[in-house]
Amino acid sequence: MNIIKEHNIVLSARHGQDCIVLKSLSDKHLPYLYKWNSDPEVLYWTEGEDIEAYPPEVVHQIYGSISQNNPCFIVEVNGEIIGECWLQKMNLPDVQAMYPPNTDVRRIDMCIGEKSFWGKGLGTVFVGILVDYAFCTEQVDVLHCFCEDYNVRSSRVWKKLGFRLALTEELPQPNKGKLHYHWCLRREEYLTLQK
Ligand SMILES: CC(C)(COP(=O)(O)OP(=O)(O)OC[C@H]1O[C@@H](n2cnc3c(N)ncnc32)[C@H](O)[C@@H]1OP(=O)(O)O)[C@@H](O)C(=O)NCCC(=O)NCCS
Numbered sequence: 237m238n239i240i241k242e243h244n245i246v247l248s249a250r251h252g253q254d255c256i257v258l259k260s261l262s263d264k265h266l267p268y269l270y271k272w273n274s275d276p277e278v279l280y281w282t283e284g285e286d287i288e289a290y291p292p293e294v295v296h297q298i299y300g301s302i303s304q305n306n307p308c309f310i311v312e313v314n315g316e317i318i319g320e321c322w323l324q325k326m327n328l329p330d331v332q333a334m335y336p337p338n339t340d341v342r343r344i345d346m347c348i349g350e351k352s353f354w355g356k357g358l359g360t361v362f363v364g365i366l367v368d369y370a371f372c373t374e375q376v377d378v379l380h381c382f383c384e385d386y387n388v389r390s391s392r393v394w395k396k397l398g399f400r401l402a403l404t405e406e407l408p409q410p411n412k413g414k415l416h417y418h419w420c421l422r423r424e425e426y427l428t429l430q431k
Contacts, residue, residue, distance in 0.1 A: 238263050239296045241303040247369055251361045254313050258365055261299065261308040261320055268310070268317055269295050272349030281387055282347050284413060311348070311362050318353045321346035321362065323370055331380055331418070334402075340377040342370055346393075359393050367397055371426045379421045384413030394419035398429045 240263050247258040272278050274289035290298070302308060306324040310317055326332045326341035335341055344366050348354055370376040381399065383390035384407065394417075402420035407413050 239266070239300045240308065241300075243307045245307055245309075245369070247309070247365045249361055249365050251357060254358070255315075256358065256362050256365065257312045258309040258321070258362060259312070261303065261310045261322075265310050265317070265320075266292075266295070268349060269299060269320070272319075272347060273298075275349070275351075277351060278347065278349055280412075281390070284384060284407070284411070284416075286412070309366070311358075313353065313358060316350075318350040318358065319346065319348035319362075321366055323366055323374070323376075326380060334380075335378060340375070341380050342374075342376050342378075344370070344379060344381050355389060359389065360396050363393055364397055367421070367426070371423055375423075377423050379426075381419045383417050383419070385415040385417060386413045391417065391419075397421070398425060400425075 240261055242260040242262045245258075245260065249256050270292055273295050276288050279287045279289070299308060302322055302324060306322055308322040309320060311319040311321060322345055324343050324345065326343055332339075332341055344363060346359065346363055348359055367379060370379055379399070380402065381394060383394065385391070399419035399421045401417060403418035405416040405418075407416050
């Protein structure tokens with residue numbers, strides 16, 4: 237039986253000369269997930285706590301469980317695999333409770349695991365592709381996403397895509413982050429930005 241549940245969604249965009257494609261994450265991508273999830277420099281940015289590496293069983297557990305109900309994507313740039321992302325139904329009751337009942341709240345999580353591709357504008361493009369998919373195809377009501385204050389690249393991506401800071405929470409210290417940011421984009425705000 238497969239670990240990662242696949243889907244048929246393929247999303248793409250051009251960024252200058254680059255062609256960016258999001259397609260289903262699958263078990264054939266596990267070697268990339270093992271590599272990125274055992275790179276302390278990548279985990280420094282993706283995890284709030286200091287984690288040196290996730291063993292394969294934990295990688296299976298993370299991507300195997302999320303993919304059952306949420307589309308998970310591998311990100312390709314000109315045919316080269318550079319990272320992954322997902323669009324997930326809000327899994328945090330406290331966040332869901334910030335909105336009226338039955339609001340379709342989702343979150344996006346993303347990681348460029350190939351470090352040489354950081355800071356080249358690609359994150360903004362592929363997260364933007366997923367934002368368009370969420371609002372235009374999935375008819376999501378709100379995207380509510382997270383990062384910590386030390387992750388300036390991530391904050392910039394949310395800001396550049398029109399998200400606004402909905403909540404700032406202090407993190408227990410000592411910690412590499414001092415603040416936990418909640419970034420929010422409502423469907424109406426997204427549609428206004430498109431005009
Ligand atoms: C977060 C991530 C997806 C962003 O994608 P990216 O392609 O690197 O980001 P972009 O190039 O689109 O945008 C980054 C922004 O941060 C700025 N930036 C880049 N490097 C920076 C640095 N070292 N310090 C501060 N700002 C930086 C860029 O100037 C850009 O902002 P601007 O367009 O206003 O100038 C990617 O860096 C990544 O996956 N990092 C590791 C994992 C991670 O952090 N995941 C998110 C967890 S919340």
